[in-house]
Amino acid sequence: MTSTEFSSMVQKISKSLKPVALNLTRDADDAKDLVQETLLKALLNKDKFKAGSNLKAWLYTIMRNTFINNYNKITKRSSNIDSTEYFQYFNTDENYIAKNGAVYTFVVSDINEAIAHLNEEYRTPFMMYYIGFKYLEIAEKLNIPIGTVKNRIHIARKELKQVLKIYELNG
Template sequence: MTAVEYSNQVQNIAQSLWPAAFKLTRDSDDAKDLVQETMLKALTNRTKFKAGTNLKAWLYTIMRNTFINNYNKITKRSSHIDSTEYLQYLNTDENYITQNKGTSTFVINDINEAIAHLSEEHRTPFMLYYVGYKYLEIAEKLKIPIGTVKNRIHIARKELKEMLKVYQQSA
């Protein structure tokens, strides 16, 4: 493919890139800039394109990668926090509460106790599912229908949620 043919094809596809660019950026001007930068990279790196492959997909990939790279640059640049204005909070207890391992130990103990209170017919499929078995594997292992397995796991989750409602976050 000659340089002129390549340029013509890239320019023909350029208009179809704008909706995807807008979906990524959610801003009309940023979308135009992203398409323009994509076109510049595509024309600059013409030799890297393999003739016979999907040019439109190649351009979408360039555009997506450009967007991701720009996004990462922006977030890294803006992640620097000037801590001087937060020094007033350094010694105040009421603003920051940290959790320790003791708290998580209580939570784990409560979860294990709640699981132990499940009936055997609900606990067994639930624990098999928890350790990684698929519904079909559990059904075969317990020699029960797959619908029964799903129902018992659902009931176990519902009962656990009720028993552990003290840990639910309030909105």
């Protein structure tokens, strides 16, 4: 199957993904994000799809797994961050303390410093998203368009990744 054929088939099926995503997320914006992320993963991993198998089921599986992974990330974030204060970056929960306390201290310090050095217009939406606010809630609280919120969070992540690339895992 060529890339064009695959893309065409995915595009035809993509319309049926939105109701399922909406059922999972219970939020229109999150459903759109989930569908978009599902389609991106499908297109990036088209070589893993076996021609002749059920493409729709494959896409639903990608969507379900993506939703579960995102849900787990959000609940993990929410449980480790004090949401009463936007910029309290990390709790000192014993489950997350490295065996080498000095290394842990340096890592947390570097992360906090990198976040503190973000431009305020990127840091605020990033931290709000980090502690569990949805894109729409951030847009409403900051009185900016949702697309701007997504863009600022993306830029903040990109800048943090660049600054903290010394901690990148190899392999």
